[in-house]
Amino acid sequence: EPEVTQTPSHQVTQMGQEVILRCVPISNHLYFYWYRQILGQKVEFLVSFYNNEISEKSEIFDDQFSVERPDGSNFTLKIRSTKLEDSAMYFCASNGWGGHEQFFGPGTRLTVL
């Protein structure tokens, strides 16, 4: 069964460093998303992406964040200068044309020290 994959599963970084979180959505999907979940809190929407551009972004998704689909399979989230408060689980999701449910990856746990 097709699934969304994410790498790495756990990323530890120093405050101020850049990180790139990687996702491989399901191959025939067209819509891509990033969410984050701070420990003990609810899952929050960050950004949606379609047709090689951002469809919508939340207030959390400021200038420190960017997304890219560098090739036909990967979808990345970059945080330019990490802050302590960026520590969270980051989930990638995708869905296809006509499909309403989003399929989630297993997440990347980002720890900023």
Place this chain on the structure above:
Amino acid sequence: AQSVTQLGSHVSVSEGALVLLRCNYSSSVPPYLFWYVQYPNQGLQLLLKYTSAATLVKGINGFEAEFKKSETSFHLTKPSAHMSDAAEYFCAVSAGSGNTGKLIFGQGTTLQVKP
């Protein structure tokens, strides 16, 4: 704007007992509604979805949910709890027009199943 409220951050039931997890939503347009389950240290798995078809929706692992427009509710039920049902459950509403809609999640409900 859409929002989701899950009543009860923790629910504890005995094995074999009825599971009822409550979810109320707010939406200015006909909503798409979802229940996701998250097992410890894992991602989100779709349990079931409502997309304006049948109001009683059946999902995986014996779960079902009923969409009640008059009550703006989408409560999740399972007749008989199993130990393996212990997890975090999230109700979510789709804010957009189907494909491109971000999901807005509730706070989550931790289900504990006692032997």
